[in-house]
Amino acid sequence: MASGLIGIGITALNAAQAGLVTTQHNIANVNTPGFSRQQTVLSAEIAQYTGSGFFGNGVQVESVRRIVNQFLDNQVVAAQGSLSREEAYFGMVSQIDSLLGNSGTGLSSALQDFFNAVHEVANNPGSLVPRQTLIAYAQTLSSRFQGIANQLDTLRSGVDSQLSGSVSTVNNLARQLADLNNKIASLQGSGQPPNDLLDQRDELVRQLAEEIGVTAAPQSDGSYNVFIGQGQALVLGGQSFDLSLVSSREDPTRSVLAVRIGATAVEIPETTIGGGRIGGLLAFRSESLDTAQSLIGRIAIGLTDAFNTQHAMGFDLNSAAGGNFFAPISLKAPIANTGNTGSGVVGISLSGIAGLTGSDYRLSYDGANYVVTRLSDNANVYTGAAFPAVPIDGFNLSLASGTINAGDSFLIRPTFSGAGSVAVAISDPSLIAAASTPGGILDNGNALTLASLGSTNILSGGAASLETAYSQVVGQIAVLTQRADNNQQAESVVLNDAIAAQQSASGVNLDEEAANLIRYQQAFQAAGKAIQVASTLFDTILAIGS
């Protein structure tokens, strides 16, 4: 314990120096992400009792603390998760928006040109020129479908590659966080807070929130447990659990998020992953990408089926009955769940384009009943003890081979692969069946009916034409894009405000630090002066004897 004038002076010098060091540290870290400003905590030394009262013993430096507000920190983490999600979603969905909306890549103008060309054949059925033109426009239309399908495929693999990037970032951050947890827990025992490590740890949580929605639960030893989804642990104390991308059991072509627990990877249900880039990408894939692909596929199947059916009713320039104008498109084969115990293979065929919805379906068997669920609205469209043998929403199911066991399920995406399958089947213009009776080269009866298919409501149970169905897809995607854009702008304001509020508590203000420098400098000078005075007093005493 310091005592006496010099001793007190030294405590004052130490305190001022501690203040200067902390100020320097603050200034040095003004731009360090996640850094919270620090303060020295001072208190008066225990005073010395004398008969004349308590005499002060100077100052002691109790601790260095960081200025944080847990509530504001949590807000930043939450806002960061929401913003990253919306940014990832918008970044992807806006590409579909431009793809479908652009007249150079969308279907609208290609459909118009195609049906206009059918009219031209009707106007001059005997000549090869309009027939050749029709085939050319049909090829343009089919390449538009293909182009959209390719672009959607590219976006799908883009989702996969971004997911895998995010997953390795998450794993990396989770490992660092577990390491920090260990360090913090051991240093916490010293009785003083490891401020800079705590800052680093908080910053890691914020970075994790960029990738995936997380909740952090502070533990008594100062470490954080971090959870994703519905309470799935990512970090528990010093242990982290790796995420990975695995083939979905429901659809092996689709990669889904899984967490590795021991030796097994457990699928994390997509709907439980809220925020972050991963949350945004998963939501985009199931909500926008799958929907757009199936709805465009429905238009492709509607066009080829309706046109081929009518075309077969007519006769070509060689008086032969019309063949396929477009290559027929089969519905996508139902996908057996990889967990199925039965050997059942389910087949699918088209029963009528008007019934097709563009939704996905699930066929499941619980041992008593077969149930077909339409996934867009979760409606059970078939329930029965027998395998469904009636048409469901425009398709028929069949048990192609094997048996279905209780607990087996199949994913049905009837129109999913439609757009990529559009192809023109004929190249010889004389094979266009414009005539309604064989023989007459100027007979355009069938061409007139074919031309009217463009404006006939052949989809959605007779409520939508091909072009209306297309504008509905464009509208649907546009609304989703607009929503994501509005959300990302709103979330970016929320995040900026949250950061400003959090920084207002924890951030370094250089003017404040400049003032502190002066303050501690003056305190240091004053303490020095006091020691000088003490020394002068001592000299005075010594001078008495000389």
Next chain:
Amino acid sequence: MRIASTTFFTQSLAAMQKQQADLAYTSRQIGANKRILEPSDDPIGATQALQISQSLALQRTYQSNQTKADNALKLQETVLSDISDIIATVRNIAAEATPTLDTSVNSQYADQVLGAYRSLLADANGLDQDGFRMFAGFDGNTQPFAQASGPSVYAGDTGQRSVEIGPGRRIVVNNPGEGAGGVGVFLNTAADAGADFDVFGVLDAFATALNSGAITQTDIDNAIAGLNTIAANLEQVQTSVSTRRVEINQAIETTTALINQHEDALGRIEQLDQAEAIVRLQVQQTALEAAQQSYVQVAGLSLFNFL
């Protein structure tokens, strides 16, 4: 309120980025002269615009079909009027011919009737604007009247082709050589409805009688009766053609009005209000400059400058 030093920079930066994004958007709008750059800019407007442009494309198809149909019927009108003139000439000859006239006069008449026969044959085998036989029904590559003389030997069929000139509105654009009264131009046999007639048969029989040197009043009466039936039929065909043209012209007016309406509506939805956009651009430019100015001012402030 306490403000962290970095907040000055991040907030000003965010403000400048926002202003720049707005400015870029407006200048893209002005560059494209479009209010809606992507469907998501205005989903409802974009969907409406798409539907209107689909409808517009269909109306333009109808418009081109109407022109095409009208041209086909106009050409027929000309040919039918020529045919009608020829029949009238022959009728005048029939009116003047009598059994008592000099043989040489009647044989001159016969030459004129045979000339009419050949002109009619040329008309009957004529081509339409696409190069197909106009009066062959669906059988456009076949010469419909193959005989050089004598009654009709019809090689075409009775097919009638339509053009769609409006939603569900189809107009027949040809008349076959053979067919029911008011449809067939040259020939109507027992197989078809209405009174029988054969233009070439009547002309040939009349010319043969005139040339025979022993033409009877019955021959002349038969010729006149036949020509009358033919003329009445022709008149029916001509009326039908001109009625169709009237119908087409009405459809043209409707379609033109619809196209104008659609174009207006599309313009209102899609087109940019240039004046508004330019004013907006200037406002945004000013805001960006202000954000930049304030950044520069604030960035220069520091207590360290005074130590």
